Amino acid sequence: MHIEITGLRIYPVKSLKGIAVERARLTPEGLQGDRRWMVVRSNGRFVTQRDLPRLALIHTALDENGVTLSLQAFGQCFLPFASSGGQPVQTKVWGDPCEAEDEGDEVSRWLTAAAESSETLRLVRMATGFVRPQGIPDQLGENTHTFFADSAPFLVANEASLDALNEELKSRDQARVPMDRFRPNIIVRGLEPFSEHQIAGFRTDNYGLKFCHACERCVVTTINQDTAERDPGKQPFNTLKEINPVPGKQKPAPAFGQNAILEHGDRADISVGDRLW
Numbered sequence: 001m002h003i004e005i006t007g008l009r010i011y012p013v014k015s016l017k018g019i020a021v022e023r024a025r026l027t028p029e030g031l032q033g034d035r036r037w038m039v040v041r042s043n044g045r046f047v048t049q050r051d052l053p054r055l056a057l058i059h060t061a062l063d064e065n066g067v068t069l070s071l072q073a074f075g076q077c078f079l080p081f082a083s084s085g086g087q088p089v090q091t092k093v094w095g096d097p098c099e100a101e102d103e104g105d106e107v108s109r110w111l112t113a114a115a116e117s118s119e120t121l122r123l124v125r126m127a128t129g130f131v132r133p134q135g136i137p138d139q140l141g142e143n144t145h146t147f148f149a150d151s152a153p154f155l156v157a158n159e160a161s162l163d164a165l166n167e168e169l170k171s172r173d174q175a176r177v178p179m180d181r182f183r184p185n186i187i188v189r190g191l192e193p194f195s196e197h198q199i200a201g202f203r204t205d206n207y208g209l210k211f212c213h214a215c216e217r218c219v220v221t222t223i224n225q226d227t228a229e230r231d232p233g234k235q236p237f238n239t240l241k242e243i244n245p246v247p248g249k250q251k252p253a254p255a256f257g258q259n260a261i262l263e264h265g266d267r268a269d270i271s272v273g274d275r276l277w
Contacts, residue, residue: 007187152259207265
């Protein structure tokens with residue numbers, strides 16, 4: 001069986017548009033540059049496309065100095081990698097408490113306007129020296145840490161699974177969906193549909209990723225990442241819930257992709273075209 005990487009995507013700001021890259025640096029916390037910032041309300045509660053679909057429209061771009069946010073008609077906003085020592089913010093990613101630093105009023109004004117939010121939005125980064133506690137150590141290991149990802153450092157998606165989902169959508173007279181509905185970090189080709197849930201992971205001579213658990217999907221899958229419009233029929237969420245439910249849950253929930261951790265290869269490069277075994 002020939003398995004290869006066909007796509008890599010980094011999301012510098014949680015819930016904003018991602019960046020397709022040909023090569024990325026692996027770290028135990030995820031692809032370098034991934035989910036380093038997060039949108040929050042004034043009270044510190046995090047905001048995602050679930051609350052504000054328009055976040056999907058804000059572009060991100062990385063260079064050696066930081067990340068640039070942009071949206072036509074609103075211009076650009078630059079965030080340096082170096083901390084500016086902003087005001088401390090207490091927030092959470094689901095149940096995991098996080099100490100963060102606010103990026104300031106100018107960034108807040110730009111983000112609130114670009115997102116066309118009726119309430120003030122703030123942008124935060126993880127506080128210098130803070131290590132986020134692991135909320136699900138039984139699945140990811142107690143020594144696994146991330147920045148603002150939902151849970152695992154990496155999300156791996158299978159092209160064949162998307163093809164199978166789209167064939168089922170077509171049979172139901174529903175529109176096909178692209179891979180960006182699922183916001184993966186690593187996309188692979190060569191596996192059978194949904195067989196990513198049955199394998200232990202993959203490796204090359206330079207790195208190895210361990211698959212930990214199927215990724216339970218939410219309504220973000222119903223948001224068009226180019227228009228920020230929600231699918232009125234709640235697709236592909238509803239179809240995916242039927243054809244690939246999360247194993248072992250009493251209430252059916254859709255699964256797509258596999259959450260993974262880095263077993264070895266800290267600071268190694270991962271590239272489109274890498275052959276896996």
